[in-house]
Amino acid sequence: MSLVLVVEDESAIAELISLNLRHAGYEVTLAASADQAQSEVDRVLPDLVILDWMLPGASGLQLARRWRGETRTRELPIIMLTARADEGDKIHGLDAGADDYLTKPFSTQELMARIRAVLRRRAPEALDSAVELGPLKIDPATRRVSRGEQDIKVGPTEFRLLHFFMTHPERVHSRAQLLDRVWGDHVFIEERTVDVHVKRLREALSPSGCSSMIETVRGAGYRLTQQAGALQA
DSSP states (O other), X not given: OOEEEEEOSOHHHHHHHHHHHHHTTOEEEEESSHHHHHHHHHHSOOSEXXXXXXXXXXXHHHHHHHHHTSTTTTTOOEEEEESOOOXXXXXXXXXXXXXXXXXXXXXXHHHHHHHHHHHHHHOGXXXXXXXXXXXXXXXXXXXXXXXXTEEEOOOHHHHHHHHHHHHSTTOOBOHHHHHHHHSOOOTTSOTHHHHHHHHHHHHHHGGGTOGGGEEEETTTEEEEOHHHXXXXX
16 A cells, blocks of 8 residues: 655645545655745655645745755655746746655546556566566566576565565665565564664575575665676576
């Protein structure tokens, strides 16, 4: 279930959006000011933010710029919602980092469609299509990991971890980034938990000769590379 943070100081509009989101199966958190919005993002990183431009305290534009400038929130999907309909304002909103921009008054059906579109663009790892990298194949629809005809048994957390690695190959991911993306930003989980699950994943991949595909990058984190595993028989 995706978590959507609605940042809107007009309670009637906030409740209308919230009602439609919950009806569509989303989990919703509300914030009526920039400070509240920042507190909610600090507490749990949402999957998407619907952000009003005019807010008490800092503006939505300032919030978007701040989030885009920080590593933890750089990829946070943002839909700007505002009464400012001028083309120049829209350009300012998009330049500040908004993924989409909707003007008031708005159609709730259009807003829901835009939310679905932004989440699809920003979260390809959530799709059910099978992914292959080197000799490894992972299929979220059937929850199977395999190398050729050989099935590889992995636990549910290791499955999510491997799926993230395989949909973002050859890139170094810090422990904090992995906690955000695989564990859902449970901020009270210690970073060394990542090390434990990487170790378990390597052990699960070992019989198939693919454990060396997961590389430790000293001082930075982990990455999945196909070169090492592809060379093993």
